Structure formats: structure tokens, C-alpha cells
Amino acid sequence: MPKKCILILLDGLGDRSYEELGNQTPLQAARTPVLDKLAEMGANGLYHASFAGQALPSENAHFMMFGYDMADFPGRGVLEALGAGTELTPGDVAILTHFVSLSERDGYLVLEKRKPEMSENEISDLTHVVRDYENQDVSIDFTYTGGIRGILTLHGEVSRFITDTDPVQKGLPLAALKPWADHAHNPAAIRTADVLKEYLLQVYQRLKAHPVNLSKLRQGLMPVNGLVTQRAGQLGTPPRFSEKYGLRGLSISSGIVYWGLCAYIGMDYRRVTDTGHPGDDIAERLLMARKSLDDYDMIHIHTKTPDEAAHEKDPALKKSVIESLDRGIGQAIRVFTDDPQVFVIIASDHSTPSSGPLVHSGETVPLLFHGKGVRRDHVRRFDEISAGGGALGCVRGRELMYLMLNHLDRCKLHGLMDMPVDQPFWPGNYEPFRIRQIP
Numbered sequence: 072m073p074k075k076c077i078l079i080l081l082d083g084l085g086d087r088s089y090e091e092l093g094n095q096t097p098l099q100a101a102r103t104p105v106l107d108k109l110a111e112m113g114a115n116g117l118y119h120a121s122f123a124g125q126a127l128p129s130e131n132a133h134f135m136m137f138g139y140d141m142a143d144f145p146g147r148g149v150l151e152a153l154g155a156g157t158e159l160t161p162g163d164v165a166i167l168t169h170f171v172s173l174s175e176r177d178g179y180l181v182l183e184k185r186k187p188e189m190s191e192n193e194i195s196d197l198t199h200v201v202r203d204y205e206n207q208d209v210s211i212d213f214t215y216t217g218g219i220r221g222i223l224t225l226h227g228e229v230s231r232f233i234t235d236t237d238p239v240q241k242g243l244p245l246a247a248l249k250p251w252a253d254h255a256h257n258p259a260a261i262r263t264a265d266v267l268k269e270y271l272l273q274v275y276q277r278l279k280a281h282p283v284n285l286s287k288l289r290q291g292l293m294p295v296n297g298l299v300t301q302r303a304g305q306l307g308t309p310p311r312f313s314e315k316y317g318l319r320g321l322s323i324s325s326g327i328v329y330w331g332l333c334a335y336i337g338m339d340y341r342r343v344t345d346t347g348h349p350g351d352d353i354a355e356r357l358l359m360a361r362k363s364l365d366d367y368d369m370i371h372i373h374t375k376t377p378d379e380a381a382h383e384k385d386p387a388l389k390k391s392v393i394e395s396l397d398r399g400i401g402q403a404i405r406v407f408t409d410d411p412q413v414f415v416i417i418a419s420d421h422s423t424p425s426s427g428p429l430v431h432s433g434e435t436v437p438l439l440f441h442g443k444g445v446r447r448d449h450v451r452r453f454d455e456i457s458a459g460g461g462a463l464g465c466v467r468g469r470e471l472m473y474l475m476l477n478h479l480d481r482c483k484l485h486g487l488m489d490m491p492v493d494q495p496f497w498p499g500n501y502e503p504f505r506i507r508q509i510p
């Protein structure tokens with residue numbers, strides 16, 4: 072049986088059907104001979120990292136896919152902070168933020184533009200204004216993470232249990248900052264919401280009066296005059312991936328949130344960059360994984376490109392990205408599929424619709440297993456519809472990790488306790504039985 076697993080993760084691959092694609096999904100409409108051949112030689116099914124219908128962001132989906140409980144999830148702010156190399160101490164709150172264009176209406180701030188265009192110089196000038204703030208013994212730092220994005224790190228007696236201000240859709244008012252309902256009387260949550268509100272108001276006043284924005288107004292352009300916030304988090308102490316699943320894991324990925332997630336669960340990662348050629352990039356990542364195969368048991372090879380194409384709300388663009396990925400996978404996949412020691416999984420983390428207002432949607436995604444011993448089904452094509460008729464059925468959440476252990480002959484017979492912790496893998500990293508104490 073295989074000893075190593077390659078998990079090829081096509082981010083945001085699942086989609087809906089579109090009239091312009093003949094009522095097919097972009098994956099169905101795409102010409103994908105390589106993925107179709109793998110589907111024919113393997114076992115197919117559908118996957119959802121949580122439960123069908125729940126729209127998951129990548130970080131939550133990956134966290135559950137890697138077999139973790141959401142109770143241990145630290146929030147995306149923390150993951151991006153770790154991925155960006157920001158120093159976080161236990162108790163700090165990290166919050167995602169980005170620049171936006173706001174207007175005032177009836178005493179409220181309304182989101183006019185969620186992704187304003189800004190030059191590098193403008194971003195640099197405005198970033199100076201939003202750094203370093205202190206109030207009620209709470210300090211706030213802004214760390215720039217690229218594009219129009221950053222992370223706010225709050226130090227002091229603070230809490231992550233506060234609501235977001237980002238309404239996501241333009242034309243909507245910013246949401247009031249409030250403690251979560253079950254933290255309504257938590258002084259730290261009340262303080263955090265209070266201080267953050269004062270900070271965001273100060274940022275708005277300062278940005279509004281900034282020369283960059285005065286100049287934009289003179290040119291008839293929309294000012295970039297605010298920050299919105301999302302997904303506050305705090306560090307936790309999750310078990311390391313290798314201790315939880317007995318596998319040495321590596322991720323080859325291109326986004327700071329994936330690097331941060333790996334740092335958080337103690338998985339190694341390689342930082343790669345996207346070149347604009349999805350196929351070439353995935354081929355290179357597959358070859359990079361091959362070179363690391365001796366040192367790891369599970370390698371996550373990630374591409375964000377189907378998700379990004381879907382966010383452009385252009386089904387044809389997503390279809391062409393998928394076709395490019397299929398060519399790239401075809402260039403390099405045989406180094407794994409010809410090796411009986413390797414079990415290949417092709418999966419996705421969530422669906423990203425190429426149309427409509429949703430960021431992500433809750434439909435399942437296709438899942439494919441290829442390797443020695445895998446049950447071969449009758450599926451001949453790799454897409455959301457064909458996969459539904461496959462032998463894997465619908466796999467959810469951590470079942471993916473358990474199935475991985477199964478196909479590597481590493482799953483523990485339920486009930487055995489070779490370690491004080493009831494881990495899912497076998498054999499455990501147990502302490503050997505001594506015949507005598509060493510003096």
C-alpha cells in the first residue's frame with residue numbers, strides 16, 4: 072500500500088452552472104483530459120469540509136480538512152499575522168483590515184468602494200496615518216500585508232469576541248462594533264469594541280483630511296478614507312499536525328494565510344509565488360513536492376487560481392484557468408501516479424461561485440483518490456456532477472484525514488490505546504515497555 076500522500080488542492084474549484092457554459096459548471100465545461108483520466112483510474116466522490124450548504128472561507132475549510140476542530144481555530148487575523156511574520160503574544164488580538172472608500176449618510180458610514188485602486192505611494196502615505204494608537208491601556212499596531220490589506224494587532228486586556236465592521240457589499244452601512252452575545256458582559260470584549268471604534272473613527276477623520284485624499288477629491292476621484300475590520304482572533308494551543316495524525320506534513324502554497332495556518336499547526340511550508348501561468352506553477356509545485364517526498368508523509372500542493380478566477384465573476388475565465396491547471400498537472404503527475412508508494416488526492420476546499428454576490432458558497436466540491444488499492448468506480452470525468460456518482464460518496468470534514476490514514480495503512484483500529492491520547496493513527500509514538508529501570 073502507498074506510504075506517502077500528495078494532496079493537490081485546487082482552491083475554490085466547485086461552482087454553479089451557467090447558461091453561457093451550456094448550463095454546466097466551469098469545471099464541467101472545461102477540457103480536462105488529465106483529470107478525467109485520473110477520475111477513471113480512481114475513486115470519486117464529493118467533499119465538504121464542514122456540512123453541505125455552509126459557505127466556508129479557505130482558512131476554516133483547510134483547518135477542518137486537516138482534521139482540526141473549529142474550537143481550536145484562532146481566527147484569520149491570527150493566521151495572516153503568523154504568515155506575515157508578525158510577532159504575536161498570547162492574549163493579543165489580530166484583526167484583518169483593509170482600506171476602503173466611505174461616505175457619510177445620516178450619521179452613519181457607508182461602504183462606497185470595497186477595493187479602491189491605490190498606487191504604492193498612496194498606500195505607503197496612508198499607512199503612516201493608521202499606525203500606532205493607544206487608548207484605555209490598549210495599543211493598536213497596523214501591519215501592512217500587501218495590496219490594500221493589513222492586520223491590526225491589539226495588545227492589552229483585549230478579547231477576540233467582537234463583531235466585524237466590514238459589511239462586504241458596497242452601499243451598505245458599516246456594522247457597529249459589539250461584543251458577541253455570549254460575551255456581552257465581558258469587560259475585555261466591551262473594552263476592545265470601544266477602543267477599536269475610537270481608533271476607526273480617528274483613522275476616518277485623519278484619512279479624510281489627508282493630502283492624498285484632498286488631491287483625489289480635486290480630481291473628482293473617490294477618497295480612500297477608512298479601514299474596515301473582520302474576523303478577529305487570538306492565539307490558541309492546538310496539537311501539532313504530526314502529533315495529531317502521525318504524519319510529517321508539508322504545504323507548498325502561495326498565500327500568507329496558508330503559511331500562517333501551517334505555522335499555527337506546526338506543519339512545514341514552502342513559500343511559492345504565482346506567476347500568472349497556473350499550469351506552469353502547479354507543474355513546478357508537483358516537481359518540488361517530488362523532491363521533498365523522502366522527508367514528508369503528506370504534501371499539500373495548493374493553487375489559489377480557480378478561486379481567484381471565480382472572484383472575477385467570469386465563468387469562462389475560471390474554465391480557462393482549470394484547463395491550464397489540467398495541462399500543468401499532466402506535465403508532472405506521472406512522477407506520483409507511476410509510483411505505487413504514492414497515494415494522490417485531488418480535492419478542493421470550498422465552492423466559489425463565478426457569479427452573484429457571494430464570496431464563497433456552500434455546495435460540495437469534487438474529490439478524487441488515485442493509488443494502489445483504491446476502489447475503482449464508474450466515474451469517467453472529474454467534475455461536480457460526475458463525482459456525485461462515485462464510490463466515495465460524500466466525505467465531510469476530518470473524514471478526509473481518516474481516509475488518508477486508511478489508504479496509507481496507518482489508521483488505528485478504533486478502541487486500541489497504545490498511547491495515553493486516543494489518536495487516529497497507528498502505530499502510535501508510544502513509550503516502549505521497560506523490563507527494568509535504568510539506574
Ligand SMILES: [Zn+2]
Binds near residue numbers: 421
Ligand atoms: Zn479557498
